[in-house]
Amino acid sequence: MKERVEKSVIESIKELYSLEPPPFKVEKPREEKYGDLSTNVAFLIAKKLHKKPQDIAMELAEHMSSSSGLGKVEAVGGFVNVKFSEELIREEFRKLLAEGEKYYRENLGRGKRVQIEFVSANPTGPLHLGHGRGAVVGDTLARLLEFFGFDVTREYYINDAGRQVYLLGVSIFYRYLQLFGREKERPDIEELFEKEGYKGEYVVELAKLLREAVGELLTEGKVGEAKERMLSYSYGFPLNYLPKLKGDSEVELCSAFGLDVMMDEIKRDLSDMGIEFDVWKSERSLYERGLVDKLIEELRRKGLVYEKEGALWLKTSEFGDDKDRVLIKSDGSYTYFASDIAYHWEKFQRGFEKVIDLWGADHHGYIPRVKASLKMLGIPEDWLEVYLVQMVRLIKEGREVKMSKRSGELVTLRELMDEVGPDAIRFVFLTKRSDTPLDFDVDRVKEKSSENPVFYVQYAHARISGVFREFRERFSEDPEKLKLTDKLDQLREEAEIKLMKKAIMMKDELVDVALRRDPHLITYALMDLSATFHNYYNHYRIIGVEEGKMLGRLALLMGVRNALRVGLKLIGVRAPEKM
C-alpha cells in the first residue's frame, strides 16, 4: 500500500511542478482520523517551490484524489493524508485471499548472500537466557530476510581453541577424580580448578558420563586406553573432537570429550527452540588452515603491525579505534582478537555480500576494533552490521531468579524451555528491542488470558480455526475449498473494513521490520491484528447469519488467518488450530 501511495505522490509532483521529489516519508499517521497513510512531502519541497506547505498539500491532495484511485486524499496542515477507499481495500484483500502467504512476500533481497552469525556461545557450559535471546532474534532475522528474498546462511562460531576449553578439561578431570575421592593426588589440577575452573553442576554430570565410559582408567594415567574406550562408547551422538585428538594428557582428553558433549547439548537446545544452523564454524579450524598466520602476514605486508614489549600490535587506532590492539602476546600465543579478524576476513572471502553479527552487549567495546581491522583489510564499512543483545532477567512471583541449579550461576535456556515451552520464549524474547535488557515474567506467560500476549495471539488463530471447524460440522463442507474471493462485497461494516485493512497493511510493516532489522516489531503487529480480530469476533457472528454475509465473513477470517500465520511463522511460533 505504501508503494502505491509513494508512486502516486511522485507522479503528482512531477505533473504539477515538473520536479523530482526528494526522499519523503509515507507512514501511518498517529491517529486514525488522519487517514491510513500520510506523507510529509509538502514540507520538504516548500522551500524549493517558494510556496507554503499547506498550499502544496492542497494542490497535491486534489490532484491525487482525482488520479490515484486510492480513495480520499486530504490536506491537513501541510500533510497529505490518504484514506483508502473500500474498493481499494477489497481489491487488495482479494489479492491476499488469492495469493495467501505469497501476498506478503517481496523480492527485496534478489538473492543477495547474507550471513547471520549468532549465539556463538562458548562450548564450555550450557546456553543461558541471554544466548537464547540472541538465538531467537538472530533466527527471526534470518527468517525475515529469507522471506524477502535474501540468500541467508545461519552460522555459529565455535570458540573451541584457547584457554577456556583447556579449563573445561581441567574442570571435568577434577570432578572425575573427585568421583573416586582421588582429587588430592593431583594438586596441580585442584589448584587450577579452584582458581579458574567451571563450578557448575553440569561439569559433575560430564564427569559421571566420563566415568561411565572409561571407569577408573583416567585415575591411573592410562590415557591411550581411555581414549580407545571413549571412542567405542555409545553416547548417542556423533563425536567430532575426540577422534581428532592429537595430545595425550588427561586434560586434553577431557577437553575434547567436554566439547563433544557440550556441542551436542547446545545443538539440541537450539534445535528444540526451532533453530537450525547451516554452518558450525570451528575457531580451531581457522588455525589449522593457517588462516590466522596468513592474516597476520597480510597485515604485516601492509605495514599495519608493529612489535612492542615482545608482543605484536595492530594499528587499529589509525582506523577509528581508541587504541592499538595486541594480536600476538609476548608469550607467543594469539589473542582472540586475532582469530576473530581472521574469521571475518574468511567470511568476506567466502563471498558474503553482507554479514550480520549478533553479540552479547558486553562485547560492545569490541565493535570499533573489529570495524577498524576490517577497514584495514579493505572491506567496505557497511559490509558488517553488528547488533547487540542485552541480558534477560528471569522474574518469578515478582522476584528476580538469579541462580540456576545446573549452571551454578545464570539460569539455563533448557530450564526455561522445560517450564514454559519454546513458543512463549520466542514470543517474549521479541517483545523488546534486543539491545535493551528484558525481564521475562514466567508467571505471566503461563497465564491463559489476555495478559499473556503469546496466548492472545495464538488464541486469535485458534478461534478462527474454531469457526472453520464449526462450519465444516454444520454444513459438511470444507471452507478452505470454497471460492470466497467474490464474497467480499458482503463486507460493509466498519469493523470489517478495518480488519481487512490491518491484514493487508501488515505487509508494509513486515518490509519495514526487515529493512530496519527490528524483529521485535512483528510481535506488536501481531498483537494489534489479534486485538482487532478479537474485538470483531465479539461483536459479530459468522455462522448463523444470512448466507452471503456468512461467506463474506469466512473470507474475512481466512485473510486474517493468513496474516497471523505469516507473522507467527516469521517469529517461529506455532499457529495452533485448537487451544
Add this chain to the structure above:
RNA sequence: GGGCCCGUAGCUCAGAUGGAUAGAGCAGGGGAUUUCUAAUCCCCAGGUCGGAGGUUCGAGUCCUCCCGGGCCCGCCA
C-alpha cells in the same frame, strides 16, 4: 577518568531516518456476554516524554551540559 545503552502513565514497554492533540498492554474504576472457546470485548481515568539550555517553520526524536540506572574499558576468554 573514558566509552556504549537506557530514563516516556502506578507497572512493563512502543514510538528508525525531526512532523499533527505523545500511544498500547497490565494494574485501578465502571460495564457487556443465552457464543463459532468468557482464554473474550467495550468505556473511564491516568503524562512538566529525567532536568536545563540550544538548532528548527516544527524536538520524545538532533546538539551541549547536568542528574539517575545498567554494562564495558587487560598482552582475559
